[in-house]
Amino acid sequence: QKEVEQNSGPLSVPEGAIASLNCTYSDRGSQSFFWYRQYSGKSPELIMFIYSNGDKEDGRFTAQLNKASQYVSLLIRDSQPSDSATYLCAVNVPGGGYQKVTFGIGTKLQVIP
Amino acid sequence: DGGITQSPKYLFRKEGQNVTLSCEQNLNHDAMYWYRQDPGQGLRLIYYSQIVNDFQKGDIAEGYSVSREKKESFPLTVTSAQKNPTAFYLCASSIDEASSYEQYFGPGTRLTVT
Numbered sequence: 425q426k427e428v429e430q431n432s433g434p435l436s437v438p439e440g441a442i443a444s445l446n447c448t449y450s451d452r453g454s455q456s457f458f459w460y461r462q463y464s465g466k467s468p469e470l471i472m473f474i475y476s477n478g479d480k481e482d483g484r485f486t487a488q489l490n491k492a493s494q495y496v497s498l499l500i501r502d503s504q505p506s507d508s509a510t511y512l513c514a515v516n517v518p519g520g521g522y523q524k525v526t527f528g529i530g531t532k533l534q535v536i537p
Numbered sequence: 538d539g540g541i542t543q544s545p546k547y548l549f550r551k552e553g554q555n556v557t558l559s560c561e562q563n564l565n566h567d568a569m570y571w572y573r574q575d576p577g578q579g580l581r582l583i584y585y586s587q588i589v590n591d592f593q594k595g596d597i598a599e600g601y602s603v604s605r606e607k608k609e610s611f612p613l614t615v616t617s618a619q620k621n622p623t624a625f626y627l628c629a630s631s632i633d634e635a636s637s638y639e640q641y642f643g644p645g646t647r648l649t650v651t
Binding site: 428432466467468469470473512524525526527528529530 | 572577578579580581582627639640641642643644645
C-alpha cells in the first residue's frame with residue numbers, strides 16, 4: 425500500500441463548479457497534511473495545510489481532514505480555468521529528528537471554460 | 538528578491554558523465570532538500586540537509602551525492618552510477634527541519650541523459 429494515495433485523474437469540471445480532490449494516507453501517526461499546486465513544467469507551490477480534524481477555509485479553497493478515516497481532501501469553489509493544474513497531497517510524519525514529508529502522485533485537474 | 542534558484546533550467550548529458558545541479562537560497566533557511574519527480578510518481582526525496590556540513594540520505598540516494606559547505610548552497614551531483622538519471626529535479630528549503638512541512642521549492646532542473 426502506498427503511503428499517500430491520490431487518483432491521477434484527470435478530473436474535469438466545468439468553470440464555476442466545485443472541484444473535489446481526494447487523498448488517503450496509510451500512517452496513523454501522520455500529523456500534518458498539505459496541498460501543493462503544480463502547473464505543467466513548474467515546481468510545486470504550497471496552497472493549503474491542515475493539522476486538525478475538520479475544515480479549513482482560505483478563499484476559494486477548503487481543506488478537509490478526517491484522521492479516523494485517514495482521508496484528506498481539497499475543495500475548490502467557483503473553479504476557474506487558471507486552477508487547471510496537478511494538485512499534490514503531502515503528508516508529514518514526525519519522528520527520528522526529521523519530519524518526513526511524503527507526496528502523492530498528484531491529481532490533474534482540468535477546468536473547462 | 539528572496540527565493541530559491543536552480544540552474545540550469547534544462548541540462549543535457551551523455552551517459553557515463555557526472556553532472557552537478559545547482560541550488561541556491563537567500564531565505565536564510567537552515568534545511569534544504571533534493572527531490573526528483575518522474576511521470577506518474579510523486580516527489581521522491583534524494584538527500585536532505587538540516588545544517589551546514591551535515592546531510593542525510595533520503596529514500597533514493599544511490600547514485601547521487603551532495604555537499605553543504607554554505608548555508609545558502611546545496612548542490613547535487615548525479616553520478617554515472619545513477620541508472621535512470623533523466624528526471625525533473627527539485628530543490629526545496631524550509632526554516633528548519635522541525636518545520637519541514639513548509640517547504641519552498643525552486644523552479645527545478647530538467648535533466649536528460651542520453
